[in-house]
Amino acid sequence: MPTDNSPKTLRTTATSIEILKQLEAIDGARVSEIAERMDKPKSTIHGHLATLKQEQFVIKEGDFYFIGPELLRLGNQVRTREPAFVLARQFTERLFEETRLRSIFTVEMGGKAVFLHTASGSKMGWSHEQLGNRLFLHNTAVGKAILAELPEPRIEQIIDRWGLPQETENTTTDREALFEELERVRDQGYAVNRAENFNELYAIGVAATRRSGDVIGGFSVTGPAHSVTGEDRKAELAHTVKDIVSEFELELALA
Amino acid sequence: MPTDNSPKTLRTTATSIEILKQLEAIDGARVSEIAERMDKPKSTIHGHLATLKQEQFVIKEGDFYFIGPELLRLGNQVRTREPAFVLARQFTERLFEETRLRSIFTVEMGGKAVFLHTASGSKMGWSHEQLGNRLFLHNTAVGKAILAELPEPRIEQIIDRWGLPQETENTTTDREALFEELERVRDQGYAVNRAENFNELYAIGVAATRRSGDVIGGFSVTGPAHSVTGEDRKAELAHTVKDIVSEFELELALA
DNA sequence: CCAGCCGTTCGACTATCCTGAATTTTAAAT
């Protein structure tokens, strides 16, 4: 009776997943705690947890349940599905070595940019850059770099699905303006994010493609806007990213 | 009616998970393919996939379903749960830099060693060293290093749960012998795996503990047995690993 | 243009999930 949002969807599986999300939020919880939060009887939660436990989707330590290793293993399959994704890891790290800026590798899934690799030295990244997180394509550097390489109908499709939501005052919300920018991206060979999804952030992104032409994903470097200043510094950075991507594409082609 | 292995366990959730595992095995599948493999009607599978899709546990591309980004995100929470785990990543990489041997960081979950970080340069690791995979504690270097730091009742508990299965002819299957070895590990400050779970592999593992004394996890380096020869080479390696772990513990204490 | 295959929808049946109460276990407090 609650939210009958979509067509025939399985409530049982949905509850199991909801429990997993609760376990993620509050870190390691007991049966009653979850039961209370979800406003469901303890016995119900218990049943779900028992099932998830037997699959190692959660593990139990004393009376506390935690997200389990099998979920990590399955989820990571996303990062190892294609050899190109695996190879991208070391290039993400090299990108960081050379720029000393937070470096990431993302791929397009369902019209969004999904983080597959990050490299940032000691600092533990911001939460929105956790692996598996999704960002929009229209207001990020990698996103625009990837968009620029997609066939036009696909671009349309993605815009139709997600729209062009405004996240800062710099976000491009106009369809025409976006297409013009993508054209510029294609010319330059890289895309720029000038605080379009988070204030004070500047990023440069470049898409990686196969010889066939279809895109694999995108690399980018991000830094505080005030620390990345001067046109030559920016040009130099763009050059570095493009170089790394070229090497990546080359090594992939040879393998 | 098929396998009523455990007590009250939810069949619906179990099927959903089974579907995810199928998706992992054959990479990206269509409804009928999974339906056939699981010997269930297409409509049933369709329902599950619809639910999983709405939670982004799978994504759909054309008629193919793949494991989705939300699963990656949730699973990775295991690696970011504790700040110590996050910090361990860069030390795993430093370990690789210094030894040029495949380096890993694992933690103990449910009596097994779970891979949280790996570093191995370009080579894409073996499948059994994928993140989230679980190895025994009694026949691995990290495993024994971790065991050696656990309170005795806990060790007993773990052995009772998993036994001491033999995986190569070098595996220690005798309880007494294992305890003697753990004593040696405590003396030396490191543990050795002499092809005890895979032939031809040699590994050195060291456990990392908090100042309170309880263990965080373990680091180890692994190489082909024939490439790690000579007592001094081995001693040198052990020294390197112990050093890295010390630094790790120190930095953690300071933070 | 036709034929087959596949994904999706739909309604009825009934398996099974949910629930609240009973039971056991654990932990705390006196």
Add this chain to the structure above:
DNA sequence: ATTTAAAATTCAGGATAGTCGAACGGCTGG
């Protein structure tokens, strides 16, 4: 030790909701 309380787990009945098979419609390839 003894008692109390709270939490985890088990259980069985009843109603919900997942399963199933058939039918529809869209796509692809011959």
